[in-house]
Amino acid sequence: MKMRVIVTLKPGVLDPQGEAVRHALGSLGFEGVNKVRQGKMIELDLAETDPVRAEEQARAMCEKLLANTVIESYALEPLEG
């Protein structure tokens, strides 16, 4: 089954990439953009078909590789199909 992992910087951690996007949007004439935060999206296609076990696997992958848990948090979302 497919799992989607969203990795974001923890609140309070400076996000220069998001800030650059916000600035660029302003330069392009987009107004009313209060804040931009940028993160990563990783889509995992796992052989495991049981949703609970697939989530366990994905969580272990996040802890070991996908997220730097000192400054980043992650969220797991099962995807259909």
Added chain:
Amino acid sequence: MKMRVIVTLKPGVLDPQGEAVRHALGSLGFEGVNKVRQGKMIELDLAETDPVRAEEQARAMCEKLLANTVIESYALEPLEG
């Protein structure tokens, strides 16, 4: 209101970053990972409070800046709060 933008490479476009993650997961002993695709997540905090207009704004931002629509597709998701 907040909008979440997910930018992914279109199907068929080579994703070396995802492939590198898949390989690294294999090296760490994770089995049963068929495929990994990596994309971007951008969280926009917009002053606009109307959901329809906020989505219109976010779509325009994607077309102009956030996504390279030749090779990338994007999805918009309203966020609570």
